[in-house]
Amino acid sequence: xxxxxxxxxxxxxxxxEIVSLLAAAQWADFKYIRDELGLSDSAxxxxxxxxxxxxxxxxxxxxVGKRPRTSASLSQAGRxxxxxHVAALQRIIARSQQDGDSRLxxxxxxxxxxR
Amino acid sequence: xxxxxxxxPTGAADAAAELAEIQRRQQQVIRSTLVPVWYxxxxxxxxxxxxxxxxxxxxxxxxxxxxxxxxxxxxxxGAMIPEVRRRVQVHSATQPGARGAAAIFGLIVLxxxxxxATAASLDASHIPHxxxxxxxxxxxxxxxxxxxxMGYCRRLMFSRAQxxxxxxxxxxxxx
Numbered sequence: 001x002x003x004x005x006x007x008x009x010x011x012x013x014x015x016x017e018i019v020s021l022l023a024a025a026q027w028a029d030f031k032y033i034r035d036e037l038g039l040s041d042s043a044x045x046x047x048x049x050x051x052x053x054x055x056x057x058x059x060x061x062x063x064v065g066k067r068p069r070t071s072a073s074l075s076q077a078g079r080x081x082x083x084x085h086v087a088a089l090q091r092i093i094a095r096s097q098q099d100g101d102s103r104l105x106x107x108x109x110x111x112x113x114x115r
Numbered sequence: 116x117x118x119x120x121x122x123x124p125t126g127a128a129d130a131a132a133e134l135a136e137i138q139r140r141q142q143q144v145i146r147s148t149l150v151p152v153w154y155x156x157x158x159x160x161x162x163x164x165x166x167x168x169x170x171x172x173x174x175x176x177x178x179x180x181x182x183x184x185x186x187x188x189x190x191x192x193g194a195m196i197p198e199v200r201r202r203v204q205v206h207s208a209t210q211p212g213a214r215g216a217a218a219i220f221g222l223i224v225l226x227x228x229x230x231x232a233t234a235a236s237l238d239a240s241h242i243p244h245x246x247x248x249x250x251x252x253x254x255x256x257x258x259x260x261x262x263x264x265m266g267y268c269r270r271l272m273f274s275r276a277q278x279x280x281x282x283x284x285x286x287x288x289x290x
Contacts, residue, residue: 020140021141023141024143024145029201086137092126
């Protein structure tokens with residue numbers, strides 16, 4: 001099934017979790033994302049790099065005192081892609097419901113006609 | 116990369132599961148930005164301490180307990196907010212806004228009203244320890260209503276996050 005707006009990059013389970021988390025946030029700390037999703041540093045870095053390369057995520061690196069602090073946020077393009085992906089999922093569900101309704105309407109009522 | 120090779124959902128069940136996962140993660144962000152239940156208990160304990168100190172009428176007790184209790188409340192409240200903000204900030208479209216702020220302000224006004232009304236009426240009736248009882252009544256209200264107000268803010272934020280998801284077809288355009 002091909003669906004316009006369906007984003008293969010976001011659809012991948014780990015990235016879907018990351019993007020969903022970031023969609024509800026203005027920004028999120030690297031450690032927060034890691035802990036909330038139960039990922040390792042390297043796994044999260046890898047996924048964030050992929051999303052950053054696609055232009056979906058913006059990574060901010062700054063220092064708080066002497067400690068480096070990394071945070072991530074969804075870019076405009078990332079938010080748009082996420083919304084389109086959600087819309088595509090909703091269309092899949094709506095289409096399935098329509099198909100189900102059409103089938104029900106087309107089916108003869110065997111209980112009535114059979115008697 | 117294997118993660119990019121995920122097939123598209125084959126049916127409505129897969130799509131629904133994916134949407135449920137999205138909602139679950141959004142709720143996770145919202146929950147982590149609200150103050151925990153123990154916060155209200157610490158605040159209530161500080162309030163009761165102030166009431167008890169006022170009933171003692173001992174200058175030293177008043178001079179130590181009241182500033183200490185106020186300090187605990189201010190430091191705890193001040194520490195909670197930067198702690199939350201340092202980790203994650205909820206998207207502006209999801210924040211509870213004026214209704215959330217009104218609920219929190221209403222709680223503060225109500226707690227103070229209960230403290231003043233209870234303590235004043237008990238004092239007028241010459242009942243012993245009016246301040247302790249009055250402040251305890253306010254504290255009891257705080258530990259009861261505080262989590263309820265947080266629950267209200269959470270529901271408000273959930274519905275706004277949900278609205279964002281539901282508005283996605285308009286943003287995404289027709290397929």
